[in-house]
Amino acid sequence: MIAYTIRRLLMLIPVLIGMSIITFSIIHALPGDPARAVLGERASAEQIAEVRESMGLDKPIYVQYFNYIGKLLQGDLGRSYITGREIAPELFTYLMATFELAIAAMLIAVFFGVNLGILSAWRQNSWVDYSAMMIALIGVSMPVFWLGLMEQWLFAQELGWLPSSSRLDARTMFEPITGLYVIDSIITGNWAVLGDAIRHLILPAVALGTIPMAIIARMTRSSMLEVMRSDYIRTARAKGLSEFWVIYKHTLKNAFIPVLTVVGLQTGILLGGAVLTETIFSWPGIGRYLYDAITSRDYQIIQSGILVVATIFVLINLIVDLLYAMIDPRIKYGRE
Amino acid sequence: MTTKPLLEISQLQMHFFTDKGVVRAVDGIDLTVNEGEVVGLVGESGCGKSVTSLSIMGLVPSPPGKIVGGSIKFAGRELTTMSKKELRKIRGNEISMIFQEPMTSLNPVFTIGNQMVEAIRLHTDMSKKEAQERARDMLNKVGIARADILTAYPHELSGGMRQRVMIAMAMSLGPRLLIADEPTTALDVTIQAQILDLMRTLNQESQTAILLITHDLGVVAEMCDRVVVMYAGQVVEETDNRSLFRNSHHPYTQGLLKSIPKLSKQRSKRLYSIKGNVPNPRNMPQGCRFAPRCDFAMDICHQKMPDLVEVAPGHQTRCWLHVKGEGEVDLGSSRSTTQCS
Numbered sequence: 321m322i323a324y325t326i327r328r329l330l331m332l333i334p335v336l337i338g339m340s341i342i343t344f345s346i347i348h349a350l351p352g353d354p355a356r357a358v359l360g361e362r363a364s365a366e367q368i369a370e371v372r373e374s375m376g377l378d379k380p381i382y383v384q385y386f387n388y389i390g391k392l393l394q395g396d397l398g399r400s401y402i403t404g405r406e407i408a409p410e411l412f413t414y415l416m417a418t419f420e421l422a423i424a425a426m427l428i429a430v431f432f433g434v435n436l437g438i439l440s441a442w443r444q445n446s447w448v449d450y451s452a453m454m455i456a457l458i459g460v461s462m463p464v465f466w467l468g469l470m471e472q473w474l475f476a477q478e479l480g481w482l483p484s485s486s487r488l489d490a491r492t493m494f495e496p497i498t499g500l501y502v503i504d505s506i507i508t509g510n511w512a513v514l515g516d517a518i519r520h521l522i523l524p525a526v527a528l529g530t531i532p533m534a535i536i537a538r539m540t541r542s543s544m545l546e547v548m549r550s551d552y553i554r555t556a557r558a559k560g561l562s563e564f565w566v567i568y569k570h571t572l573k574n575a576f577i578p579v580l581t582v583v584g585l586q587t588g589i590l591l592g593g594a595v596l597t598e599t600i601f602s603w604p605g606i607g608r609y610l611y612d613a614i615t616s617r618d619y620q621i622i623q624s625g626i627l628v629v630a631t632i633f634v635l636i637n638l639i640v641d642l643l644y645a646m647i648d649p650r651i652k653y654g655r656e
Numbered sequence: 657m658t659t660k661p662l663l664e665i666s667q668l669q670m671h672f673f674t675d676k677g678v679v680r681a682v683d684g685i686d687l688t689v690n691e692g693e694v695v696g697l698v699g700e701s702g703c704g705k706s707v708t709s710l711s712i713m714g715l716v717p718s719p720p721g722k723i724v725g726g727s728i729k730f731a732g733r734e735l736t737t738m739s740k741k742e743l744r745k746i747r748g749n750e751i752s753m754i755f756q757e758p759m760t761s762l763n764p765v766f767t768i769g770n771q772m773v774e775a776i777r778l779h780t781d782m783s784k785k786e787a788q789e790r791a792r793d794m795l796n797k798v799g800i801a802r803a804d805i806l807t808a809y810p811h812e813l814s815g816g817m818r819q820r821v822m823i824a825m826a827m828s829l830g831p832r833l834l835i836a837d838e839p840t841t842a843l844d845v846t847i848q849a850q851i852l853d854l855m856r857t858l859n860q861e862s863q864t865a866i867l868l869i870t871h872d873l874g875v876v877a878e879m880c881d882r883v884v885v886m887y888a889g890q891v892v893e894e895t896d897n898r899s900l901f902r903n904s905h906h907p908y909t910q911g912l913l914k915s916i917p918k919l920s921k922q923r924s925k926r927l928y929s930i931k932g933n934v935p936n937p938r939n940m941p942q943g944c945r946f947a948p949r950c951d952f953a954m955d956i957c958h959q960k961m962p963d964l965v966e967v968a969p970g971h972q973t974r975c976w977l978h979v980k981g982e983g984e985v986d987l988g989s990s991r992s993t994t995q996c997s
């Protein structure tokens with residue numbers, strides 16, 4: 321397992337280099353002069369020359385690339401020319417907000433999706449199955465923005481049960497550590513903040529998690545049905561195991577292998593799709609950060625943001641592959 | 657050998673209710689296994705052997721399968737009406753089962769140790785350590801001495817090894833009855849002999865009764881005390897090992913015996929095979945189910961189903977040829993199993 325993990329990590333290096341080249345060339349592939357893009361049409365020649373120098377654009381292109389990589393490795397993403405602020409710390413804060421939302425959404429999606437799928441498969445062709453699959457069908461066909469707005473209207477506006485925007489109450493004072501508020505408040509034992517953070521998480525996480533939940537439910541159902549027919553499930557029953565163990569131990573572990581693929585894919589899609597949810601719920605996440613950068617043509621931020629998001633995609637893939645190897649012993653021992 | 661009945665199946669009917677109609681997979685079977693005895697259950701593919709054995713275990717997929725009549729008694733307890741919970745206590749403990757497909761009968765994502773210990777601990781209150789000891793003992797007994805066997809995964813073992821593991825698992829709680837559904841069909845000949853040897857040893861050492869399902873009469877000759885021959889969901893002949901080979905009565909049994917390849921025969925001679933095919937289970941013949949394929953079929957055979965009658969002590973057959981006053985309907989002794997379809 322360790323050898324496999326190391327091998328997979330080494331395989332990441334060329335991928336990451338490739339991605340850095342692509343994001344690096346974004347700025348250079350733009351039509352016209354990036355300096356002019358930063359300064360606008362009416363800038364004078366001196367101003368442009370000055371900015372070109374400060375951006376390092378007067379150096380040969382490979383020198384520029386290595387400078388870029390060198391800074392990147394130190395966690396330095398440069399400064400935004402538009403806001404003048406350092407990008408890395410800012411990006412990190414937004415990224416963590418998105419992580420918190422995405423993790424919550426995925427936990428909801430996996431928990432409810434998997435159990436709904438199991439229930440369906442277990443009671444195949446009964447009303448339980450039909451209702452569960454009906455829920456799943458409604459889930460996949462519901463636009464995220466519509467669901468988000470309905471949630472806000474019902475639970476925030478009408479019932480007043482849950483807050484409809486931002487990550488914490490305006491009055492809550494809190495010094496984040498990791499940027500994942502739920503984790504931070506647990507570390508510091510700050511239960512009031514924990515409650516507040518969770519209350520703010522619920523609505524956006526449900527909105528974001530509904531589609532993956534529905535897809536996972538359908539996948540789990542079909543995968544469970546297939547595994548339930550297999551000989552080793554008959555063996556498990558022949559041992560006298562209860563239905564609960566047959567399903568949650570013997571069937572689920574096998575059935576989860578294809579479900580895991582879907583979970584991985586959906587996590588990627590979810591990060592991309594978070595921008596809508598983040599906008600509706602005023603969630604200060606990476607989606608909104610990049611959206612703002614694109615509207616204000618802040619190429620520095622766009623470049624860094626794309627690199628970070630792409631890296632996360634690659635890492636999710638890696639994690640999924642490692643999980644495969646953990647669940648299915650036949651993978652680990654596969655030849656290289 | 658005692659002759660106390662351990663398993664008594666009587667008039668068992670197990671039907672599948674499918675979209676395309678009712679399949680009478682098991683249609684009025686009587687079968688008894690005494691304590692410590694090895695009983696063979698033979699018959700062509702599709703005649704209902706597996707369904708019979710799964711019915712005993714309560715493992716027939718349901719729906720579509722359903723026991724619609726008859727009884728299964730195990731050590732005096734009725735299994736067909738028992739609660740699921742009680743049945744689970746017997747399954748894997750007092751009655752255990754091994755299957756035809758050793759390659760797929762073990763769960764690929766758990767170790768051998770995990771799967772064996774799980775069964776042992778389910779039915780006893782052994783600690784994990786004790787259960788592992790027991791598992792290792794059993795694996796030794798079936799001839800697997802690999803030190804790392806408990807941490808091995810099924811895909812690391814050969815088919816023969818996996819079937820040994822299945823046997824070790826099935827025997828680990830000292831069951832009173834072992835149901836073996838074609839345990840050697842998927843294995844090559846040398847491994848087959850080893851597995852059969854192993855089963856015989858276990859039967860002699862621990863007095864475990866065995867219901868051995870097979871379509872190989874050679875295996876029956878080797879292993880069984882008594883034999884039950886099934887055809888199309890019914891028992892057509894039941895007798896002891898000796899008289900099966902010397903004095904079988906039913907034309908189907910005789911046909912099966914004639915189809916065994918013999919090494920001494922000239923090679924050019926074509927192997928005998930029973931003409932025709934097994935009937936469609938959704939559309940059984942009205943009379944004797946074997947009549948359409950039988951060389952000796954008479955009129956009555958096509959019209960009325962014969963009963964299972966005793967032709968000698970411990971020897972029963974279902975054939976008009978052996979009913980008193982051959983070919984005539986003996987209404988007096990009619991313990992009819994005939995169903996209008």
Ligand SMILES: Nc1ncnc2c1ncn2[C@@H]1O[C@H](COP(=O)(O)OP(=O)(O)OP(=O)(O)O)[C@@H](O)[C@H]1O
Pocket residue numbers: 672674679681699700701702703704705706707708717720871937
């Ligand atoms: N799940 C099911 N649904 C419908 N019919 C079934 C089902 N399982 C078995 N049957 C039918 O029951 C009959 C008996 O099948 P069974 O598996 O017991 O045969 P068998 O004697 O074990 O044959 P083989 O030697 O091939 O293992 C067959 O006609 C089969 O089509």
Ligand SMILES: [Mg+2]
Pocket residue numbers: 705706707837
């Ligand atoms: Mg079978």
